[in-house]
Amino acid sequence: xxxxxxxxxxxxxxxxxxxxxxxxxxxxxxxxxxxxxxxxxxxxxxxxxxxxxxxxxxxxxxxxxxxxxxxxxxxxxxxxxxxxxxxxxxxxxxxxxxxxxxxxxxxxx
Amino acid sequence: xxxxxxxxxxxxxxxxxxxxxxxxxxxxxxxxxxxxxxxxxxxxxxxxxxxxxxxxxxxxxxxxxxxxxxxxxxxxxxxxxxxxxxxxxxxxxxxxxxxxxxxxxxxxxxxxxxx
Numbered sequence: 069x070x071x072x073x074x075x076x077x078x079x080x081x082x083x084x085x086x087x088x089x090x091x092x093x094x095x096x097x098x099x100x101x102x103x104x105x106x107x108x109x110x111x112x113x114x115x116x117x118x119x120x121x122x123x124x125x126x127x128x129x130x131x132x133x134x135x136x137x138x139x140x141x142x143x144x145x146x147x148x149x150x151x152x153x154x155x156x157x158x159x160x161x162x163x164x165x166x167x168x169x170x171x172x173x174x175x176x177x
Numbered sequence: 178x179x180x181x182x183x184x185x186x187x188x189x190x191x192x193x194x195x196x197x198x199x200x201x202x203x204x205x206x207x208x209x210x211x212x213x214x215x216x217x218x219x220x221x222x223x224x225x226x227x228x229x230x231x232x233x234x235x236x237x238x239x240x241x242x243x244x245x246x247x248x249x250x251x252x253x254x255x256x257x258x259x260x261x262x263x264x265x266x267x268x269x270x271x272x273x274x275x276x277x278x279x280x281x282x283x284x285x286x287x288x289x290x291x292x
Binding site: 098111167 | 217218219220221222225235267274275279280281282283284285286
């Protein structure tokens with residue numbers, strides 16, 4: 069079957085760096101997405117990786133290793149507004165998104 | 178302003194009633210999707226449509242129906258709603274699925290409570 073694994077919850081300190089991991093097993097691969105979802109709101113798109121390596125976008129970076137079925141989202145200089153759930157999703161062979169359950173990130177002052 | 182709208186934000190219905198959730202986009206996207214999000218679970222696909230007048234079942238289509246008569250609109254009907262905790266329904270659209278431009282963008286969602 070298809071499976072996306074990510075930690076349920078993480079805690080970090082304001083100003084610090086946090087890495088959220090995602091491992092996947094899917095039938096085919098057409099890219100990996102990260103979304104941010106604040107409590108009670110809809111997900112918003114953060115990043116897309118289809119080739120191996122690191123994509124940097126301001127304070128957020130996303131890494132992909134297709135051979136290992138692994139990705140991470142790196143958040144630097146954490147701010148209180150980064151408290152949210154972070155969703156990992158993989159586009160499978162039919163270009164359908166398979167979603168992880170999300171990682172709830174708690175930022176402490 | 179370009180975007181995806183869903184209405185209403187909160188919806189209450191009695192058990193056994195049908196209820197239709199609206200989703201409209203003015204982004205000129207080809208594909209539209211309906212997801213259900215339950216606490217502690219990933220998004221689950223209900224239905225999707227890649228072109229007008231065509232749609233496919235997702236993983237949990239039973240108890241739901243859709244139509245795609247216009248490119249901009251993809252309403253979801255919950256048939257004979259069952260009493261359960263409030264469910265968050267999310268509509269999304271993407272430009273051109275299968276071409277690499279398939280990032281999905283979400284509407285604000287509708288929370289349905291069946292009494």
